[in-house]
Amino acid sequence: MNRRILITGASRGIGRAIAEKLADSDVTLLLHGRDTVALAETCKAVQSHCAGVVKLIHDLATEKGVANLISEVGGDPLNVLINNAGIAVVKPFREVTLEEWKQTLGVNVTAPFLLMQRFVAQMPPGSSVVNILSIAAQTGFANWSTYCMSKFALEGFSQSVRDELRERRIRVLNIYPAATNTEIWDDVMGDWPREKMISANEVASAVAYALSRPENVAVENITLSNAAGNL
Numbered sequence: 001m002n003r004r005i006l007i008t009g010a011s012r013g014i015g016r017a018i019a020e021k022l023a024d025s026d027v028t029l030l031l032h033g034r035d036t037v038a039l040a041e042t043c044k045a046v047q048s049h050c051a052g053v054v055k056l057i058h059d060l061a062t063e064k065g066v067a068n069l070i071s072e073v074g075g076d077p078l079n080v081l082i083n084n085a086g087i088a089v090v091k092p093f094r095e096v097t098l099e100e101w102k103q104t105l106g107v108n109v110t111a112p113f114l115l116m117q118r119f120v121a122q123m124p125p126g127s128s129v130v131n132i133l134s135i136a137a138q139t140g141f142a143n144w145s146t147y148c149m150s151k152f153a154l155e156g157f158s159q160s161v162r163d164e165l166r167e168r169r170i171r172v173l174n175i176y177p178a179a180t181n182t183e184i185w186d187d188v189m190g191d192w193p194r195e196k197m198i199s200a201n202e203v204a205s206a207v208a209y210a211l212s213r214p215e216n217v218a219v220e221n222i223t224l225s226n227a228a229g230n231l
């Protein structure tokens with residue numbers, strides 16, 4: 001049976017690593033991003049390993065972008081929805097602009113809300129929603145207020161949705177990575193030891209593990225900490 005898997009933010013970083021990990025002969029990957037060149041690279045890396053690849057280019061910061069993504073994905077049911085796209089605004093909270101606040105809410109919270117609301121209706125029993133949260137969904141950190149706000153919000157939302165979806169046997173699997181070496185850090189102020197961070201591949205392995213369990217088993221929460229202490 002062909003499985004349809006939608007991954008948002010698959011153009012780079014953790015999303016690309018997940019796409020590479022989940023590519024299989026019975027899988028059609030619906031890969032979303034904004035950067036057409038980077039997304040094409042992900043598609044090229046996976047297309048010979050899976051049944052099909054669909055490239056979806058939309059800005060998830062806007063309701064229109066999310067609506068266009070939904071309409072392009074179409075009415076065929078998804079077996080897995082992976083809410084991975086995300087942004088990090090890192091600065092003292094007094095310097096955060098309203099635009100940055102709205103942008104973060106849009107990409108990190110409202111888009112997953114709209115995608116879950118639209119797609120779970122068609123998802124068959126045994127399907128899964130995967131949310132790429134963060135250790136910042138559980139703990140606040142100085143200068144990360146806007147990011148933590150968004151991850152805490154998605155955490156509360158997804159815990160509640162998980163309970164609503166139990167009767168339909170749809171699993172909600174939440175992943176909480178510590179600092180992971182991806183391009184998200186390129187624009188974060190400060191001196192962050194990228195070489196000490198965990199890899200995107202490790203996060204992707206955790207996602208693949210959770211999805212690989214029998215349909216009656218939900219590996220609901222996976223926290224990936226840094227063995228040497230979080231950075």
Ligand SMILES: NC(=O)c1ccc[n+]([C@@H]2O[C@H](COP(=O)([O-])OP(=O)(O)OC[C@H]3O[C@@H](n4cnc5c(N)ncnc54)[C@H](OP(=O)(O)O)[C@@H]3O)[C@@H](O)[C@H]2O)c1
Pocket residue numbers: 008009010011012013014015032033034035036038039058059060061083084085086087107132133134135176177178179180181182183184185
């Ligand atoms: N890296 C970490 O330390 C870390 C730790 C814990 C959790 N996470 C979470 O993991 C997820 C992936 O992060 P990453 O580290 O892989 O970051 P990344 O390398 O910067 O990739 C972010 C992805 O999100 C997409 N994206 C960003 N803004 C978007 C927008 N407005 N509309 C549509 N797509 C947008 C990007 O698309 P384009 O580049 O094509 O625009 C890209 O594919 C995020 O939810 C992040 O919060 C990351």
